[in-house]
Amino acid sequence: MIQEREIKVGKKYALYLPIEVVKTLNLREGDRMLLSLSEGRIILTPIREPLDMALREGKFDSYTPEEVEAISLEEQRRRIGNSP
Numbered sequence: 001m002i003q004e005r006e007i008k009v010g011k012k013y014a015l016y017l018p019i020e021v022v023k024t025l026n027l028r029e030g031d032r033m034l035l036s037l038s039e040g041r042i043i044l045t046p047i048r049e050p051l052d053m054a055l056r057e058g059k060f061d062s063y064t065p066e067e068v069e070a071i072s073l074e075e076q077r078r079r080i081g082n083s084p
Helices: 019-025 051-057 065-081
Strands: 032-036 042-045
Touching: none
Parallel strands: none
Antiparallel strands: 032 042
16 A cells, blocks of 8 residues: 555645545545645545445454344443442
8 A cells, every 4th residue: 555645736735645545545526625734745645424324335243233232222221220
């Protein structure tokens, strides 16, 4: 993966990302990015919505409906037990 690449500022100050970066970060047109300035540098960080991540990213775990229900009930009992 590239660490640095020279790019130009386009019309209306657009920055065009190298295709390697786009593919590595799994970006699509219309994705939202967080822009930060730090010590004279621009930092762009993709903003990932949970649903978007679930649809784009590979699965890393799986649960049966019964397991989801058991986790839900356990969490509800925990929260109710801690309520005022």
